[in-house]
Amino acid sequence: MPDPSPLLKNSPDLPMSADAVSREAVRLVRNGAIELSTNGESTIRKAALSLAPGTAVFVPKMPTQTIEQKLFQIRILREVGLNPVPHIVARQLTSEEELRGFLNRAVAEGNVEKVLVIGGDGFNPAGPFRDAAAVLASGLLREAGIRKVCVGGYPDGHPQVPESVLRADLQNKMELARADGIDLSIVTQFSFSPENIVEYCENVQSWAPGVPVYAGLAGPTSPAQLLRFAKICGVSMSLKGANRLGLNAIKLASNGGPDGQVTKLAQSRVADFAGNLAGIHLFSFGGFVPSSEWLRSRSRHS
Numbered sequence: 001m002p003d004p005s006p007l008l009k010n011s012p013d014l015p016m017s018a019d020a021v022s023r024e025a026v027r028l029v030r031n032g033a034i035e036l037s038t039n040g041e042s043t044i045r046k047a048a049l050s051l052a053p054g055t056a057v058f059v060p061k062m063p064t065q066t067i068e069q070k071l072f073q074i075r076i077l078r079e080v081g082l083n084p085v086p087h088i089v090a091r092q093l094t095s096e097e098e099l100r101g102f103l104n105r106a107v108a109e110g111n112v113e114k115v116l117v118i119g120g121d122g123f124n125p126a127g128p129f130r131d132a133a134a135v136l137a138s139g140l141l142r143e144a145g146i147r148k149v150c151v152g153g154y155p156d157g158h159p160q161v162p163e164s165v166l167r168a169d170l171q172n173k174m175e176l177a178r179a180d181g182i183d184l185s186i187v188t189q190f191s192f193s194p195e196n197i198v199e200y201c202e203n204v205q206s207w208a209p210g211v212p213v214y215a216g217l218a219g220p221t222s223p224a225q226l227l228r229f230a231k232i233c234g235v236s237m238s239l240k241g242a243n244r245l246g247l248n249a250i251k252l253a254s255n256g257g258p259d260g261q262v263t264k265l266a267q268s269r270v271a272d273f274a275g276n277l278a279g280i281h282l283f284s285f286g287g288f289v290p291s292s293e294w295l296r297s298r299s300r301h302s
Contacts, residue, residue: 021267028266031280035058037283038287046289047292048082051082053081055083056083058086058187059073060087067101075109085112087117090125091119091131094127098127103141103146113146116151117136117149132173147181149177156191170204186213187281188215194261201273212277212279217261218258221287258282
């Protein structure tokens with residue numbers, strides 16, 4: 001497999017059309033999604049003025065949030081013309097009945113078509129689901145009419161799980177999804193490193209051709225906030241790289257949004273790397289409205 005790192009490091013000197021890179025950057029943004037970071041109805045409605053109709057908005061499940069609060073968010077997102085994609089956190093679920101009830105209501109009340117299934121923090125499940133694969137294996141997603149599922153990816157590695165285990169786990173999820181007629185895609189953790197994202201895409205493509213990958217990037221935020229979330233999320237390799245580059249590089253990757261990272265990802269696609277890179281997934285650490293405004297701006301030009 002070709003090493004994409006030299007390509008990205010030297011990309012400004014590569015003989016590629018600036019217009020082609022610009023078009024590819026716009027495609028990645030338009031095919032992208034955004035992570036909800038608010039409970040406020042007024043904030044959601046304000047952000048909807050910037051987001052294109054049908055934009056996928058991922059709806060996290062916070063430990064203190066009730067099911068009713070999450071369903072309210074889902075209904076509002078659908079009402080304003082957006083596409084809610086709720087998180088299903090396996091180890092937070094107390095029973096199959098809880099999952100079944102939530103899925104049925106999410107589909108009926110919010111016309112939910114896709115979910116993100118993750119294991120969640122810690123290793124002690126609150127109920128019968130020890131990980132995301134157990135949710136897929138339950139058949140409850142198919143029963144509720146869900147036919148599209150995202151799972152997590154780790155371009156910077158996982159702080160506690162070896163790469164070999166991550167790969168085996170992802171292959172298991174792929175087999176379970178295929179058996180249930182579910183379209184599987186991957187949403188990565190946010191990363192400071194486009195090089196790591198491209199290398200991750202290339203690795204996945206080599207043994208899971210056809211599985212789309214959405215690159216996790218941080219929306220406009222402060223350097224301090226960005227580093228705080230990086231530590232919480234365990235983005236260890238990216239943090240090491242950011243530390244080597246210094247605070248100025250972190251500032252460039254935060255306050256103004258991930259423009260430089262999107263450009264590098266687009267350059268890699270124009271150069272025929274990471275063919276499975278379908279779009280970006282924007283984490284709105286600095287606020288849902290500023291991240292939505294960034295998406296609107298970047299979807300129009302590079």
